[in-house]
Amino acid sequence: MDFLNAFIALSNFVIIPAVAYGSQLALGALGVTLIYGILRFSNFAHGDTMAFGAMVTVLMTWFFQAQGVSLGPLPTALLALPFGILGCMLLVLVTDRAVYRFYRAQKAKPVIFVIVSLGVTFILNGIVRFIIGPDDQRFLDGERFIISARTFREMTGLREGLAFKTTQGITIVTAVVVVALLFWFLNRTRTGKSMRAYSDNEDLALLSGINPERVVMVTWLIVAALATTAGVLYGLDKSFKPFTYFQLLLPIFASAIVGGLGNPLGAIAGGFVIAFSEVTVTYAWKKVVTYIVPEEVAPSGLLQLLSTDYKFAVSFLILLIVLLFKPTGLFKGKAV
Amino acid sequence: MSSDPYSDRGNKDLSLGNPKGMGTATPVTSGGRAAPAPGGPFLIGEAMTGGYGSGPDILHECTIAVDRGEIAVIVGPNGAGKSTGMKAVFGMLNLRAGHVRLDGEDITALSPQDRVAKGMGFVPQTSNIFTSMTVEENLEMGAFIRTDDIRPTMQQIYDLFPILRDKRWQAAGELSGGQRQQVAVGRALMTQPKVLMLDEPTAGVSPIVMDELFDRIIEVARTGIPILMVEQNARQALEIADKGYVLVQGRNAYTGTGKELLADPEVRKSFLGG
Amino acid sequence: GGHAKEVKLGVLIGFTGPIESLAGPMASGAELAMQEATDSGKLLDAAKVIPMRADTGCIDNGLSTSNGERLIAEGVHGIIGGDCSGVTGAILQNVAIPNGMVMISPSATSPGLSTVEDNDLFFRTAPSDAREGEVMAEVLQDRGVTSIALTYTNNDYGKGLADAIESNFKKIGGEVTIVAAHEDGKADYSAEMGALASAGGDILVVAGYLDQGGLGIINAALDSGAFETFGLPGGMIGDSLPANVGSALNGSYGQIAGSGGEGIEKLTAMAGDAFDATSPYTPESYDAAALFMLAMQAADSTDPAEYGPKILEVANAPGEKIYPGELGKAFDILREGGDIDYVGASAVELIGPGESAGTYRLIEVKDGENATIGFK
Amino acid sequence: MSPTVKNTMLFAIVALLIALVGFMQSWNSALVIVNMGLISAIMALGVNLQWGFAGLFNVGIMGFVALGGLAAVLVGMPATPGAFEAGGWTILGAFGFAVVAIFAVVFVRARMAPGLARKLVVLGMLVAGFFVYRALFDPGVESVEAINPASTGYLGGLGFDEGLWVTLAWPVGGLFAAAAAWVIGKTALGLRSDYLAIATLGIAEIIIAVLKNEDWLSRGVKNVIGMPRPTPFEIELQNDPAFVERAAGLGFTAVEASTLYVKLLYAGLFLIVLLILLWMAQRALNSPWGRMMRAIRDNEVAAEAMGKDVTARHLQIFVLGSAICGIAGAMMTTLDGQLTPGTYQPLRFTFLVWVMVIVGGSGNNFGAVLGGFLIWFLWVQVEPMGLWLMELITSGMADGSPLKAHLIESAAHMRLFTMGLVLLLVLRFSPRGLIPER
Amino acid sequence: MIVVDDLHKHFGGFHAVDGASLEIEKGMITGLIGPNGAGKTTLFNVIAGVLEPTSGRVTMDGEDITGLPPHTLFHKGLLRTFQIAHEFSSMTCRENLMMVPGYQSGETLWNTWFGRRRIADEERALKAKADEVLEFLTIEHLAEQKAGQISGGQKKLLELGRTMMVDAKIVFLDEVGAGVNRTLLNTIGDAIIRLNQNRGYTFVVIEHDMDFIGRLCDPVICMAEGKVLAEGTLDEIKANEQVIEAYLGTGLKNKDKVGA
Ligand SMILES: Nc1ncnc2c1ncn2[C@@H]1O[C@H](COP(=O)(O)OP(=O)(O)OP(=O)(O)O)[C@@H](O)[C@H]1O
Ligand SMILES: Nc1ncnc2c1ncn2[C@@H]1O[C@H](COP(=O)(O)OP(=O)(O)OP(=O)(O)O)[C@@H](O)[C@H]1O
C-alpha cells in the first residue's frame, strides 16, 4: 500500500494537467463570454482571433530571440505579449469598424452576427495561414519545467514522478488574476457597469448618456487582450498551429456555456468542468489502484470506465447533464 | 416555463431578434451642430412632422413646449402619437419637418446622446429599466453622466420610494410592475436633469405611490426644472399641470392650462373618461 | 498516336484541413517531377507537363468529388491523389472510375483500398498499412521490446495501422497493454496520456501524424515523464518532429516506407531549399508524378486507357533502375522500346493490385535528427 | 421591383452561375454542383423549419446527417455472412437486456418510497446493469469485428441494393434522425438559444463518436465503401452497346454520356424529394399551423397562455426538421457511395448549412433553397476564384520572387478567405438574407 | 368557482405570496387591489400555471388545477392577460387575434397538406371574428400593422382582445387599464359588464384605478405582503384603515403648490 505514490501518479496525470488545461479553456472562454455578455452574440472568430494575437507574439518573440533578448527562466514570449496584444487590438478594432458596426447600426439579429463572425473566421483563417503558414511553430524558450518528473523522482526517491511545467504555472496564475480583475472591472467600475447596462438595454443606455461605441470599443480591446494572452499561453504550453485554434473553439464554447454565458466566474468553472471531465472519466485507474491495494488483489485490467475514444463525447455528456439541471449554466448565465 | 413572468422578451432568446432595447426608430445620428435660436420657452418641439423609419408620418405639425418651473402634460387617445412626440423631442426619431429647441438653442440635429449631455432626462414608456442589473445599479446608471457625489440623491429616491430601498440588491427584472415603474422614474431623477420628460410615469403604480410621485414631480418642477409628461391618469395629471396638450392623430387638438382643459366638457368626455 | 503538346496532371490533395502542412511539400514533390520532365524535353513530343492543384480538404468527400470533376473538366490526363484514404475512395468511385481516369495516390495507405473494385485505374506509391504492421512488429522484436502501449489517430489510416501492429506484435509474443485512439487537432491530450501511462509498457507506439495529434501525444508523454522512448511509424517520420520535440526524442525509432538512401538523397538534393523532400509522402508524390509520365511515354499516349496498363511495367523489374533526376534518361530508354524499373525516391515496387510493396527505411532519432539505420 | 420578380431573378442568377460552370468547365462539374446543391437545399430546408419557423437553435445538424448516412449503410449493404451467428445476436441480446434493465430500474423507482434506500438501490441496479451489459456486449462485438476486419468486420445491412429499392434508405434515414431527435428533444428542448445550441452540438459529436468507434455497426473509421446506388453504374452503360449507340447519335462519347446520364438521374430523384418537401413546408408555413409556430417563436409565454402546447410543438418541429436533415444525409451517402465518419465535421455539415439558411433568408423556404444552391456553389467554386485572385495579384510581380511564390503557395488557403469575403459581402448588401421573411 | 387555499410562492427567501386564501365566485367580477409588490401578479401567475407554487392548492369547480400548465388551463376556459403586454410582435394585430382559438383544424400538419377546404372556411370565420373584436377596441385600422409597432396602450387593448376571441369561463385581467385612455377604458368596462351579464364570464380584475374598480367590481379583495388584507365591497374596503395606510393614501401634500 502506497498512498503517496498513488497520489503523485494521480496528480501528475490527472490533477495538474486538468487544472492547466482548464485554465487555458477558461481564458479562452472569458473572451467568448464577454462578447456574448456585452455584444450579445457567440463569436466564432474567437479561436482565430487567438491565433492572430498569438501569431503576432510569435513573430515578435522570434525577433527578440534573434536580438538576443531573453527573460532568463521565463519564456521570451511574455516580453512579446504586449506587442501581440496591440496587434490583436488593432485587428479587432478594424474588424469591428469594417464588419460588425454595420450590423449594429442595422440592429441585426444576433444570429446574423454569428454567421458574420463565421465569415470573419474564414478570413482570419486565411490571413494567419498566409502570414505564418499552416505548420507548427515553436517559440518557447526559457526553463521548460518548474519541476520535471525526473528531478522530482530524484529529489524524493519516490517511484512516481511529478512534472510541473513553467507554462502551466504561468497559465494558472494568469487565469486566476485575469478573472479576478475582470470580475472587479465589470461589477465595480463605472465603465464596467456601463458595459453591462449597454448589454441589457441599448436604447436605455443611450438615454443614460452611455456612449455605445465606446462600450463596444472597450469590450473589443479587453477581448483582444484576453484572446492574445490565452492564445500565447496555449501556444507556449502545446504548440502554435493555426488549425488547432479553430478546433479549440468547441471546448471553449462548451466551457463558457456550462459556466453560464456572460459570467466570468462561470467561464472559469466551465473550463475546469470540461477539462476535468475529459481527463478523469476516461482515466485508467489501474496504476493508482495498484499502489493502494495489497499486491495479491492488484487489478489485471485497466479499470477504465470508458475508452479514450469517447473522451470528447463524455465531456459533452457531462455538459448536457449540467445543463439539464441548470439550464443556463452553473452560474446562471444570460439566456438572451 | 419561464421563471420570470415579467420577462417581456417573449421567446427568451435574443437570437430571435427580440427588439428589446433595439427600437425601430432611426435616431438622429451623432455629430449635428447645435445652433442658437433666440427666445421661446425652455424646451419646445415645434411643428414636428415625422414617423418611424420610412413609414408614414405619425406626427403632423405637432408642437409641444414647456417652460422653466412648469409641468406640461400631454394627454390623448391610445396611438395618438404622444410617445412618438416625446421620442421626437428627444431625437430618437428623424423629423421630416419642424425644430426642437432647448433653452433657445436649436438641437434638432443632435443625437439623443448629445441631448443627454445637454441635460435632458427621459423615461420611456416601455423597457425603461435595466432588467439584469440591480435596483441600485439602475439608479447609478441614471447618474452616469454626473461627476459629483450621487449618494444624497440616491437617498432621496429611496425616501421617495421606500420599497426600492428594501429591494436595492435585487435584479430590477424581478420586480413587480409598479416597482419597476418606480425604478424607472428614480433612474431619471438620478440624472438631475435640466429638463425631465416622463412617458406615463404612473402606469401601474398604486394610488398612494402615485400621490407621492405627483408630489415629488411638483416639488421638482418648483425648483425650476421643466417637466414634460404623458399621462393617462389624465385628470390627476391635469390638476397639477400648468399646461396641457391634447393630441389626436398626431395633431394638437386642444391646448390650454390644466384647469382649462379639465373644465372643457368636450375634452372631458372624449379624452378624460367623463 | 498523336498527342497534345501539353500533359496536364491533377494534384488533388488536402491543401486545407488536417494535413494541410503535409500537402505543400507533397505538391512540390509532384511538381518537381513534372518540371524535370518538361525540362528534359524528352517526354512524348517534348510535351510540357502542367500541374493543376485542387483541394480535397483531406476529409471532405463533397469537395473532393467536385474538385475531381473540375480537374476532369479541365482535361487532366491523370490524377495524383487523393491524400487521405477516405476521400481517396470517394474520388475513385465518383470521379475516376466513371470517367476512366487513372489515379495514383502517394499517401492513401488504408488496407481497405487494396481490395476496392477499381477497374485497374487506381495505384498507390505508398504501401498498405497491413505491411507496415508486420515491419513494426519485427523492429520491436529486434529491439527486445516485450510490451507496448499503442495509440493511433482515429481515422482509417491510424486504425488500420494500429490493428496491424497490434495483431502482428501479439503474434510474435509481445504484449499490448492498451490501444487508445486520439483525435487529431485537439487542444489537449492529457486524458489519453493518463490512460496510456496507467497501462504502461516498454515504449509508446504512436500511429499518428507528426504535426497533428502524434506530436501532441509525444509532448504530453515527455512532459509528464510517462514514456521516454517512442515507436514511430511512417506518419511520424519527418524532420519537423525532432525539431519540434527537441533532444528528448533521441533514441526513439521507427520506420517509413522507402528504401535505399540513394533515391531520397537525390530527391533531397534536387529539392534544395525549395521544399523539404523528406517530409512525409513527398517522395511518394514525386514518384506518383513520375510514374504517370513514364507510363505515358511507354504507351506513347496520354489516354488513360492506353497508358494505365503500362504503370506496373515501368514501376517494376526488369529494366534499368531509375532514380530521381533520371527521368530524361528513362524517357529515352522507353522511346527506344527499352525497359525500365523505376525506383524513384521511395523505392517503388508495385505489387498485387497496384500498390507499393513496401520496403521500409529504419529510422532512429540521433542528436535531434532522423538517422537511417537500415532497411527492411 | 416586386419581390416575386426579384426572387425569380435571384434563382435565375444562381442557375446562370451553375450554367457558366457547365460552359466553362464541364457539364459534369455543373451537375455535381447541382446534385450537392439539391441535397444542401434540403438540409437548409430542415434547418429553416427549426430556426426560421420555431426559433430552435439546432447546431447538431451534422449528427442527423450522419444518422441518415448510417441508414444508407444498414439498408443498402448486404449482411456480412456469419456475422449474426458469430455475435450479432449477442449484441442484440445485450441491447434487449439494456432495455429490460432500464425498465426494471424505472419500475423499482416507481415502487419504492423516495429516500436514500431508493437512491442506493437504483444506483446499484444501474451499475450492475452496466457491467452485465458490457459483459454480454463486448464478446459479441469482438467476434463480429473479428470477421475479416480489413473489408467487413461489421454486421452489414439488409441488402436492399436493387435499383430504386436503394432509395428506401432515404426515408429510413429520416426515421433514424427523427427517433434521435425525439429523444434529444424530450430532454434538451427546455434549453434556450445558445444553451440548446451547444447541447445539440454535443449530441452530434456523441453520435459521430459512436459512428467512429463502434466498428461492428458500420466499420467505424474504416469506412464503408462501395455502397449500392439507385442508378446504373457508368461502366455498365459504357459497356452497353445500345447506350453507346444512342449516345453517339446525340453526339456524345460513351464516357460523357454515361457520366452525365447517371448524374441527371440522381438530379431527378433529388429534385423530386426537394419538391415534395418544399411543397409540404410551404403549405405548413402558410396555414394556421405556421401562424401558431410564428406566435410561439415570438412569445412563448403568451402562446402558452393562449392554449398552445409550446413544448409539444417544439418537439414536433424539432423532429420534423431533423428528419429532413436525416433524409438529406442518407441521400448524400448514397450519392457518395460511401460512409466515412471522419468526414463529418461541424464546419462543413453544421455551420455551412447555417450559412445557407441565413444567407438565403431565414424564415423563408425559398430563401433556404436558394441559399443551399448558392453557398454550395461558392464552397466549391471559390477555390478557382481564390487562385485567380492570387494570380491577379501576383501578375505584376517578377517571376521567381519569393513573395510571388509564397502567394501562389497560399492560394489554397484563399478558399476559406474568399468564402468569408463573399459571405460578408452578401450579408452586407442583404442583411436579412437574399429572400427575407415577409 | 376558483378556490385558492393557503397558497405560498417563495422566490429564494422572499415570500411573494405568503399564505393567501380566497374564493372567487362564479358569475362575479372580483376586484383585486393592493400596493405595488403585494403579490397580485404572482398570484395570477400561480393560478394560471405560469409559476409553480411553493405550497398550497388551487381548485377550479372542485377540480385540483394546481401546477397545470397554462395551455391546459386555457382549454379549461381559464384565460389571462399580462400586466406587461405580451404581444406577438412580428405578427399583425389580426393574426394576433386569429391565433387564439384552440383546436383549429389548420393547426394539425396533416390538414395543412390535405384539408385545405376546411381550413379556408374556418379561417374566414376567424377573420370575421377578429375584425369584430378589433373594431370594438377601436383599432380596426391596425389590423395589418405588426403588433410590435403599435403604441403601448394599443398593445394593452390587443391583450384584452385576445380574451374576447374564445368563450372563456373565467378571465384574469392584470391591469388592462394601465396606459389605456380613460374614455376607452369606460367602454372596456361596459364590455366587461356585458360579457359578464350576457355570456356569464367570471372576471378577476387587478387595477389601481379606483373609479374603474368601483364601477365594475363586487366584491373587492385587497392584498398586501402576499396575504389577503381585506375583502368586501369597495366602500367597505375604502374605509379600512390598513388599506388606506398601505394602499390608498390620503392625496397630494403639495396640492397647494399647484399654481396657475
Ligand atoms: N422572479 C422574481 N424573483 C424575485 N422576486 C420576485 C420575482 N417576481 C416577483 N418578485 C417579487 O414579488 C413581489 C410581488 O410581485 P407581484 O408582481 O406579484 O406584485 P403585484 O402585486 O402584481 O404588484 P404591482 O401592482 O406593482 O403589479 C414583489 O415584491 C417582487 O419584487
Ligand atoms: N415602432 C413603431 N413603428 C411603427 N409605427 C409605430 C411604432 N410605434 C408606434 N407606432 C404607431 O404610431 C402611432 C402613435 O404611437 P404612440 O406610441 O406615439 O402612441 P401614444 O399616443 O403614445 O399611445 P399610448 O397612449 O397608447 O401609449 C400608433 O398608431 C402606432 O401604431
Ligand SMILES: CC(C)C[C@H](N)C(=O)O
Ligand atoms: C496524407 C496521409 C497522412 C494520409 C494517410 N496515410 C491516410 O491514409 O489517411
Ligand SMILES: [Mg+2]
Ligand atoms: Mg405611449
Ligand SMILES: [Mg+2]
Ligand atoms: Mg402586478
